[in-house]
Amino acid sequence: QKEVEQNSGPLSVPEGAIASLNCTYSDRVSQSFFWYRQYSGKSPELIMSIYSNGDKEDGRFTAQLNKASQYVSLLIRDSQPSDSATYLCAVNPTIKAAGNKLTFGGGTRVLVKP
Amino acid sequence: DAGVTQSPTHLIKTRGQHVTLRCSPISGHKSVSWYQQVLGQGPQFIFQYYEKEERGRGNFPDRFSARQFPNYSSELNVNALLLGDSALYLCASSLAGQGGIYGYTFGSGTRLTVV
Numbered sequence: 264q265k266e267v268e269q270n271s272g273p274l275s276v277p278e279g280a281i282a283s284l285n286c287t288y289s290d291r292v293s294q295s296f297f298w299y300r301q302y303s304g305k306s307p308e309l310i311m312s313i314y315s316n317g318d319k320e321d322g323r324f325t326a327q328l329n330k331a332s333q334y335v336s337l338l339i340r341d342s343q344p345s346d347s348a349t350y351l352c353a354v355n356p357t358i359k360a361a362g363n364k365l366t367f368g369g370g371t372r373v374l375v376k377p
Numbered sequence: 378d379a380g381v382t383q384s385p386t387h388l389i390k391t392r393g394q395h396v397t398l399r400c401s402p403i404s405g406h407k408s409v410s411w412y413q414q415v416l417g418q419g420p421q422f423i424f425q426y427y428e429k430e431e432r433g434r435g436n437f438p439d440r441f442s443a444r445q446f447p448n449y450s451s452e453l454n455v456n457a458l459l460l461g462d463s464a465l466y467l468c469a470s471s472l473a474g475q476g477g478i479y480g481y482t483f484g485s486g487t488r489l490t491v492v
Contacts, residue, residue, distance in 0.1 A: 267419075297480045306467055306483040307420065351419050353480075364410065364433050365469075365481060367419030 266290060267354050269368035276375050282339040284371050286352030289333070296328060296335045299351040301370065307351055311337065342375045349373070379404070381470050381484035389490045390458050398453040398487045402470030408432075409451040410481060411443055412467040420467055426451055455489075463491045 267288045276282040288296075295314045299307035313319045313326040313335065325338040335354075339346055349370040356364075382401045390396050402409050408427040412420035425433035426445035440456045449470075455462055465488050469481035 299483075306465075306486045309480045309482065312480050353419075364422040364425055364435070365412075365420075366422065367412075369417075369419045 265368070266366045267352055267368035269350075269352050269371045271369055272372040272374075274371055274373045276339075276342045276373065278342060278344060278375055278377050280342055282342050282346065282373055282375070284337040284339075284350050284352075284373070285334060286336065286368055287334045288352075288354045288366075290354065290356055290366075291330075291333065293330075293333075293354045293356050295355040296326070297353040297355070297365065298324075298326060298335075298337045299353060299367075301349045301351055303348075339373070342373075344375050344377055347373060347375045381468055381482055383466075383468050383484035383487050385487060386485065387488045387490075389492060392458055392460060392491055394458050396455050396458060396489060398455075398466050398468075398489075399450065400453070400468030400470075400484060401450045402468075403482055406470035406472055406482075407449050408471045409445055409449065410469045410471075411451070411453045412469065412483075413437075414465040414467055414486075416464075423453070458491045460491050463489060465489075 298311040300310050301307045311326040313328045319326045323340045327336045349372045351370045352368040353365040384399045410425040411423040414420040422435040424443045429445045443453045445451045465486045467486045468484045471481045
């Protein structure tokens with residue numbers, strides 16, 4: 264079992280619709296969770312972080328965390344063609360330690376069709 | 378403000394050669410991490426350095442080494458290159474001990490091709 268799992272996609276979404284991405288993780292002590300967006304040929308860009316159970320909204324993005332079920336999700340509302348990218352879920356086991364590392368999933372490719 | 382800068386942007390090396398990749402973190406960031414991203418996969422953790430000390434090492438062979446300098450910049454060295462080392466090498470920086478809260482900022486990466 265991979266430490267962080269994502270559906271590789273592609274997830275095809277009509278323009279203006281909601282894109283829903285899911286991520287599950289295996290390490291129960293994981294404390295912080297991140298979503299990165301990566302355009303083809305570019306480096307990952309941080310778009311959301313979440314640490315507590317529940318929802319966190321930032322613009323058109325909403326991250327949802329359920330630690331009991333060990334999953335984190337990302338909703339993209341009013342999807343735009345510019346949202347077409349690979350979305351990476353990343354998990355960090357601890358908040359305070361200096362020796363942090365991120366464990367990434369394989370990413371979900373999202374295609375927003377006009 | 379300058380973000381995380383990496384050099385070179387692209388590199389072609391022959392099997393068996395050695396390579397050095399460089400990274401300058403965001404001003405004020407004292408922690409630098411290195412990741413390897415093979416095409417079609419998520420980034421994999423290689424090293425983390427904080428205050429010039431190694432604070433974490435991923436599951437990579439001893440051919441991979443790194444160091445952090447007093448100005449917090451960092452180098453990643455890979456010896457005896459293999460074809461499988463071809464990848465995008467990413468450097469990420471964060472405030473001391475804050476990466477778990479605010480996340481990491483990645484540089485644009487170095488694309489290494491081993492032939």
